[in-house]
Amino acid sequence: MTTPMTPLAISACTVTSALGRGLAAQHGALLHGGSGLRPNDFGSAPRLGWIGRVDGVEAIALPATLADWDCRNNRLAWLGLQQDGFLDRVHAARARHGARRVALLLGTSTASIGATEEAYRRLDADGRFPADLRRPALHAPDSLSAFAAAALGLDGPCLTVSTACSSSAKVFASAARLLALGLADAAVVGGVDSLCDNVLFGFNALELISPSACRPFDAARDGISIGEAAGFALLERVEAAPRAPRLLGYGEASDAWHMSSPHPDGHGAELALDAALARAGLDAARVDYVNLHGTASRQNDAMEAALVARRFPATTRASSTKGFTGHTLGAAGIVEATIALQAIEHGCVPGNLGAATPDPDCGPQFAWQGESRRVDVALSNSFGFGGNNACLVFGRAP
Amino acid sequence: MTPMYLHVEGIGLWSPRLADFAALRALLAGDTPAVPTAPTAVLLPANERRRAPESVRLAVEVAGQALAMSGRDPATLACVFASGHGDQAITDAICTTLARAPAELSPTRFHHSVHNAPAGYWTIATGCRAPSSAVCAGAYTFGAALLEAAAQAQAEQRPVLLVYSDMAGRGPLLEMTGCGRSFGCSLLLAPGASATPLAQLRLEASADHAASTPPPATLADEADGQPAGAALALLASLAGCGRRCRLALATALDLLIDMEPAA
Numbered sequence: 001m002t003t004p005m006t007p008l009a010i011s012a013c014t015v016t017s018a019l020g021r022g023l024a025a026q027h028g029a030l031l032h033g034g035s036g037l038r039p040n041d042f043g044s045a046p047r048l049g050w051i052g053r054v055d056g057v058e059a060i061a062l063p064a065t066l067a068d069w070d071c072r073n074n075r076l077a078w079l080g081l082q083q084d085g086f087l088d089r090v091h092a093a094r095a096r097h098g099a100r101r102v103a104l105l106l107g108t109s110t111a112s113i114g115a116t117e118e119a120y121r122r123l124d125a126d127g128r129f130p131a132d133l134r135r136p137a138l139h140a141p142d143s144l145s146a147f148a149a150a151a152l153g154l155d156g157p158c159l160t161v162s163t164a165c166s167s168s169a170k171v172f173a174s175a176a177r178l179l180a181l182g183l184a185d186a187a188v189v190g191g192v193d194s195l196c197d198n199v200l201f202g203f204n205a206l207e208l209i210s211p212s213a214c215r216p217f218d219a220a221r222d223g224i225s226i227g228e229a230a231g232f233a234l235l236e237r238v239e240a241a242p243r244a245p246r247l248l249g250y251g252e253a254s255d256a257w258h259m260s261s262p263h264p265d266g267h268g269a270e271l272a273l274d275a276a277l278a279r280a281g282l283d284a285a286r287v288d289y290v291n292l293h294g295t296a297s298r299q300n301d302a303m304e305a306a307l308v309a310r311r312f313p314a315t316t317r318a319s320s321t322k323g324f325t326g327h328t329l330g331a332a333g334i335v336e337a338t339i340a341l342q343a344i345e346h347g348c349v350p351g352n353l354g355a356a357t358p359d360p361d362c363g364p365q366f367a368w369q370g371e372s373r374r375v376d377v378a379l380s381n382s383f384g385f386g387g388n389n390a391c392l393v394f395g396r397a398p
Numbered sequence: 399m400t401p402m403y404l405h406v407e408g409i410g411l412w413s414p415r416l417a418d419f420a421a422l423r424a425l426l427a428g429d430t431p432a433v434p435t436a437p438t439a440v441l442l443p444a445n446e447r448r449r450a451p452e453s454v455r456l457a458v459e460v461a462g463q464a465l466a467m468s469g470r471d472p473a474t475l476a477c478v479f480a481s482g483h484g485d486q487a488i489t490d491a492i493c494t495t496l497a498r499a500p501a502e503l504s505p506t507r508f509h510h511s512v513h514n515a516p517a518g519y520w521t522i523a524t525g526c527r528a529p530s531s532a533v534c535a536g537a538y539t540f541g542a543a544l545l546e547a548a549a550q551a552q553a554e555q556r557p558v559l560l561v562y563s564d565m566a567g568r569g570p571l572l573e574m575t576g577c578g579r580s581f582g583c584s585l586l587l588a589p590g591a592s593a594t595p596l597a598q599l600r601l602e603a604s605a606d607h608a609a610s611t612p613p614p615a616t617l618a619d620e621a622d623g624q625p626a627g628a629a630l631a632l633l634a635s636l637a638g639c640g641r642r643c644r645l646a647l648a649t650a651l652d653l654l655i656d657m658e659p660a661a
Contacts, residue, residue: 123570
């Protein structure tokens with residue numbers, strides 16, 4: 001049986017996506033309905049759908065001491081860490097608790113595989129990686145966390161969670177367990193995924209990419225738009241930041257169904273929801289806003305619309321924000337966690353951008369347009385390949 | 399921190415010369431165990447076994463061994479799958495295709511490339527709807543994954559199946575990973591009272607960092623060039639070689655493990 005957890009303070013957070021750099025850029029775009037999606041102009045995959053690309057990643061220079069980590073994913077991570085004073089907040093937490101007492105738990109689906117792809121495009125005459133890319137730490141699935149640990153000077157427990165599109169939601173669960181057991185006093189959580197040929201051509205091969213900007217929960221939705229993003233949050237015990245918003249609960253569950261499509265009845269998603277609500281000690285009716293996974297794939301949105309319709313009253317508002325950011329894959333959990341936190345902070349529910357003709361299976365919970373209203377409790381859903389589901393509950397400090 | 403006390407209810411193992419934990423015990427006792435066949439992953443339905451990549455068959459094989467020892471119901475058993483390098487053969491194949499003819503990328507190969515492919519296959523094959531995860535931490539993968547699994551078992555008071563595996567790399571990527579041998583192992587960890595304990599572990603994160611317990615010299619082949627060394631040191635302890643193990647957890651942290659064999 002899942003028992004209530006001790007809430008944790010989210011004492012700082014930040015996000016960088018196609019909507020811009022930092023929380024204010026995201027809030028402004030969500031408020032004014034401006035999508036960050038554009039026709040694909042990335043890499044070897046021109047004209048393959050629309051993408052949520054972060055402007056200026058190519059121009060980011062890592063500090064000289066971190067130069068060996070240079071690649072698109074780590075540039076995006078570094079860009080993200082600079083926003084909203086997040087680096088200073090981590091340094092302060094490190095000074096307060098000690099570098100070995102701050103855990104680092106990051107989610108990513110493909111880490112820096114873009115650098116590995118480039119090495120294969122530029123193999124030398126002997127069939128080896130080109131000399132400038134012979135950097136083993138870059139060609140490993142933990143490269144993001146290893147880079148971030150070096151960049152932040154953290155020496156605590158360090159782990160990469162890579163469960164596809166639920167990765168950077170599940171890191172909140174891992175952090176909550178480490179803090180509950182006294183294995184750390186604070187945790188930096190988050191995730192980064194960046195555009196690369198692997199995901200663009202991979203989702204294209206699965207026929208999951210929309211030829212136009214994605215339309216979550218539209219009756220005629222026809223696939224996802226892939227995006228990239230970096231987001232981070234600092235978790236501490238509530239005594240460290242009593243006024244900060246809180247992580248109230250988390251839930252994780254598996255579908256036991258299929259490698260690349262969700263269970264049609266949403267069994268795993270609902271188990272994750274149940275566990276998250278049980279840890280928060282809340283009924284579904286207490287939830288003011290649900291940020292949906294809402295990828296705009298036929299199957300995900302059908303499953304999730306039915307889940308919302310059967311579990312929440314009409315007073316609960318729900319929307320997908322993938323029409324703004326694209327599907328940022330392993331970073332989606334942290335991006336949408338910051339959106340849920342902004343809904344609480346600013347009292348605004350983002351509209352479900354991109355659905356011109358709502359799917360008739362969607363219930364009255366859907367916020368098709370942005371709404372101004374008080375939000376005390378906000379949920380975020382994240383579901384990944386392999387039937388890997390996570391749900392997070394955030395709340396206002398009492 | 400307060401130490402964590404967990405029972406080991408199952409142990410799985412596969413390497414090119416060790417079919418299971420019993421073979422490891424035999425090897426450490428001076429015997430020469432029979433060379434195993436490729437991992438069979440009997441828990442996968444036959445059609446899935448044909449379709450599953452080698453990395454998945456290896457992980458499912460060792461996971462199934464620990465599960466069988468424990469007698470637990472997999473449907474409600476949380477699991478943490480760890481791999482330092484992921485499926486190197488698939489990464490090699492995908493990057494080769496992307497360099498030559500990206501539009502020819504196979505959809506099956508793509509969905510097999512996710513780090514949680516073994517967790518996905520496992521949960522589907524066993525009907526598991528419990529939490530499942532897929533993690534990595536470079537050279538610290540085993541220690542960090544053990545902490546993740548142990549913390550989940552302790553904080554949520556539920557048994558957790560920890561599975562670590564890395565396969566032999568190939569292609570140009572191999573020079574970067576330096577991992578040329580396959581190895582997998584698993585531990586089923588349970589808090590509280592246990593019906594079938596093999597050993598009890600006391601785990602504590604130390605505030606310092608010292609030399610890790612090395613695996614026995616006879617296991618040097620298994621530990622070659624991959625984050626398996628830490629796992630082998632612990633497995634050797636479980637097989638009776640020493641009661642205390644120090645494993646690297648992160649760049650400046652270790653995990654100290656004391657064990658008591660079951661009475």
